[in-house]
Amino acid sequence: MNETELILTSILNCPRVDLYARELDLSMEQKDRYDRMLQRRANGEPLQYILGQCDFMGIQLDVDARVLIPRPETELLVELAIRELKTLRFGRPLRILDLGTGSGNVAIALAQFIDRARITSVDISSEAIEVARRNAAVHDVEHRIHFIREDMVHLLQHDNPDGPPYDLIISNPPYIKTSHLASLPRDVQREPVIALDGGEDGLYFYRQIIEKGPRFLERRGLLLMEIGDGQGPAIEEIFHKNKYYSNVRFEKDYTNIDRIVAAYRKDVLWGI
Ligand SMILES: C[S@@+](CC[C@H](N)C(=O)[O-])C[C@H]1O[C@@H](n2cnc3c(N)ncnc32)[C@H](O)[C@@H]1O
Numbered sequence: 001m002n003e004t005e006l007i008l009t010s011i012l013n014c015p016r017v018d019l020y021a022r023e024l025d026l027s028m029e030q031k032d033r034y035d036r037m038l039q040r041r042a043n044g045e046p047l048q049y050i051l052g053q054c055d056f057m058g059i060q061l062d063v064d065a066r067v068l069i070p071r072p073e074t075e076l077l078v079e080l081a082i083r084e085l086k087t088l089r090f091g092r093p094l095r096i097l098d099l100g101t102g103s104g105n106v107a108i109a110l111a112q113f114i115d116r117a118r119i120t121s122v123d124i125s126s127e128a129i130e131v132a133r134r135n136a137a138v139h140d141v142e143h144r145i146h147f148i149r150e151d152m153v154h155l156l157q158h159d160n161p162d163g164p165p166y167d168l169i170i171s172n173p174p175y176i177k178t179s180h181l182a183s184l185p186r187d188v189q190r191e192p193v194i195a196l197d198g199g200e201d202g203l204y205f206y207r208q209i210i211e212k213g214p215r216f217l218e219r220r221g222l223l224l225m226e227i228g229d230g231q232g233p234a235i236e237e238i239f240h241k242n243k244y245y246s247n248v249r250f251e252k253d254y255t256n257i258d259r260i261v262a263a264y265r266k267d268v269l270w271g272i
Contacts, residue, residue, distance in 0.1 A: 003047055007037050010051050044186040056105040059112060061135045063103050066127035068195035070105040073253050074172050077226045077260050078109045080251060081170055084222055084262075085114055088167060093118045095164065097216060099152045099171035099209060102195060104132030104145070106170055111141035119145045120166075122152050125194060152205070156212035165218045172226040173205030174198045202228060206235050210263075214244035217265040224262050232258035239263055 040050050048054040048069045056070040093116045098107045101121035110117045129149045136142040175198040239248045245263040253259035
């Protein structure tokens with residue numbers, strides 16, 4: 001659907017086909033809403049914030065200016081996680097740590113597609129945790145997601161808050177260089193800066209997660225992260241400086257750009 005169709009179907013609460021099946025008859029109140037929505041869009045507000053919703057892997061999530069709008073690339077991250085988790089044959093629940101949960105998209109999709117997933121979701125923003133909790137409740141998976149408002153860097157420096165290690169650590173961390181934030185497209189600049197700012201070189205969170213992650217992972221546990229365009233070589237270097245992983249590999253997105261990095265924790269951690 002184009003943007004006008006999305007706005008109209010949201011105001012009229014009808015499928016797209018209804019827009020063309022008969023002449024549109026908007027009430028005064030609906031016309032008002034339509035004009036206000038167009039005005040907000042003209043002012044550079046992202047369409048998903050105006051609609052208050054977005055689609056992630058077929059799941060409708062509430063979104064607003066408190067959280068990053070989930071991107072299609074992140075669906076690839078979750079799809080890969082699902083494929084990998086399905087190869088684990090043991091009978092116990094699968095333990096997952098989701099770092100930087102935002103709207104809760106990654107955790108909620110994993111909970112919906114994998115019955116035995118038990119997820120700990122961490123975000124530094126209490127507003128994001130509020131949105132994510134609500135989304136989890138709407139989709140009836142809140143009992144399988146433990147939300148923690150915490151700085152992931154702080155959390156990773158301490159002991160695992162949740163007992164045994166995780167089978168999977170998954171993250172789409174902020175990865176834009178601080179100096180690039182001001183030149184992002186106008187609508188992206190409406191998203192929370194804390195969800196975008198990856199520090200001076202954009203790699204701050206990758207360093208933290210790669211360095212501290214092994215203590216939180218099971219033997220042969222998997223670390224999966226979304227990465228920014230062109231960050232692959234620098235991230236590969238961070239992994240190679242760290243001796244606790246094996247099989248570091250990159251997966252491409254639909255535009256043939258390395259978009260996901262996957263690595264397994266080695267069996268034995270010496271001196272950690
Ligand atoms: C790129 S967004 C990803 C959100 C969501 N997982 C997604 O894929 O759409 C990064 C998230 O990390 C959170 N974040 C930023 N710094 C953090 C920190 N130090 N500790 C925990 N979460 C942090 C932000 O609030 C934001 O929700």
